[in-house]
Amino acid sequence: MDRYSRITEKNPREIVLLRGSGCKWRRCRFCDYHLDFSSDEKANYRLNKQVLGQVEGIYSSLEVINSGSFCDLDEESIGEILQVCKDKTISRIHLECHWRDRETLSQFRSFFGEHGIQVTVKMGVETFDEVFRDGVLQKGMDHVKPQEIARYADEVCLLFGLTGQSEASMIKDMETGLAFFNRVCVNLMTKNTSRMEPDPVVLDIFKDRIYPKYSADSRVDILLENTDFGVGGESRHE
Numbered sequence: 411m412d413r414y415s416r417i418t419e420k421n422p423r424e425i426v427l428l429r430g431s432g433c434k435w436r437r438c439r440f441c442d443y444h445l446d447f448s449s450d451e452k453a454n455y456r457l458n459k460q461v462l463g464q465v466e467g468i469y470s471s472l473e474v475i476n477s478g479s480f481c482d483l484d485e486e487s488i489g490e491i492l493q494v495c496k497d498k499t500i501s502r503i504h505l506e507c508h509w510r511d512r513e514t515l516s517q518f519r520s521f522f523g524e525h526g527i528q529v530t531v532k533m534g535v536e537t538f539d540e541v542f543r544d545g546v547l548q549k550g551m552d553h554v555k556p557q558e559i560a561r562y563a564d565e566v567c568l569l570f571g572l573t574g575q576s577e578a579s580m581i582k583d584m585e586t587g588l589a590f591f592n593r594v595c596v597n598l599m600t601k602n603t604s605r606m607e608p609d610p611v612v613l614d615i616f617k618d619r620i621y622p623k624y625s626a627d628s629r630v631d632i633l634l635e636n637t638d639f640g641v642g643g644e645s646r647h648e
């Protein structure tokens with residue numbers, strides 16, 4: 411599995427896929443990304459140190475992703491991230507967090523902020539339709555509204571290509587995401603080992619009618635394949 415890449419367009423940054431103790435929720439019906447974990451902290455640290463060793467700092471911006479939330483990384487790995495940021499003069503770090511771990515974010519904003527590194531938080535929301543999100547997808551976000559999510563997250567991930575979604579619902583999600591957050595990242599559902607299947611009709615609607623409308627928007631990343639950021643190889647959405 412590739413764990414290091416560079417995103418050269420729109421918001422250029424280096425990206426690393428690290429490994430932690432894993433998502434604690436593990437119930438989202440569309441997801442098998444939570445399988446990328448190990449309870450062996452030392453092994454995780456060795457792997458993460460090797461991956462972080464590839465970072466060059468060329469964009470002064472680094473995205474760190476891992477199955478689950480940033481707080482699922484071990485302390486030594488988090489220390490290594492800080493060291494790499496200092497060594498490579500990286501001034502912005504992007505990290506991911508599940509809603510249920512939101513209260514851990516202020517400590518990470520402070521921890522990196524003390525060293526002049528700005529933290530940008532991306533949260534997997536998948537859709538702003540709370541009934542669909544927390545009822546059908548079992549995302550575990552307590553039917554929370556976008557205003558409340560925006561108190562914690564700067565950016566959101568949306569997931570399209572699911573039975574039940576429509577052109578209108580996807581546009582509503584995009585517009586809500588752009589209204590409340592700095593950036594929106596769209597993942598398209600792909601076949602994985604979870605119980606949910608991609609819906610080809612919804613995917614075609616997205617590609618024909620939604621993608622052309624937003625593909626040039628500098629605030630929107632669209633991952634037509636879940637490896638489009640150059641990391642992973644398994645399904646991943648946080």
Ligand code: SF4
Nearest residue numbers: 433436437438441648
């Ligand atoms: S989508 Fe995120 S929160 Fe949900 S099970 Fe997968 S890793 Fe966990």
